[in-house]
Amino acid sequence: MTKSAPTLTQSGLLAVLLQRQRYAVIQLARRRAHRQHLRAAFWSALIWPWRALTAPALHDDSAEPIVGAPRRHSFLRVAPSGTAVHFDAKGIQRVYRCYSSRPQTVG
Numbered sequence: 001m002t003k004s005a006p007t008l009t010q011s012g013l014l015a016v017l018l019q020r021q022r023y024a025v026i027q028l029a030r031r032r033a034h035r036q037h038l039r040a041a042f043w044s045a046l047i048w049p050w051r052a053l054t055a056p057a058l059h060d061d062s063a064e065p066i067v068g069a070p071r072r073h074s075f076l077r078v079a080p081s082g083t084a085v086h087f088d089a090k091g092i093q094r095v096y097r098c099y100s101s102r103p104q105t106v107g
Contacts, residue, residue: 008014
């Protein structure tokens with residue numbers, strides 16, 4: 001009888017082939033990530049002067065309201081005559097407001 005040749009698994013060649021394939025896949029992923037990093041750094045360095053030139057200008061500190069700025073709303077009903085300001089013994093200002101829905105009467 002003739003002796004048959006060992007299979008890939010029996011000879012250990014299958015493990016070597018799979019290990020080399022895993023190594024190749026990992027190296028390919030590393031090279032791709034490195035290229036993406038270099039490409040991003042290149043475009044960032046190339047684009048920043050354009051962004052600096054076309055950036056929106058900041059508004060000055062004028063008292064005029066900015067057009068299109070969102071308004072601040074108070075959701076509490078405060079009667080103008082229902083507010084009292086007091087200072088305690090330590091000089092801390094206390095503000096007391098009346099949130100009643102009844103109209104304030106002066107009398």
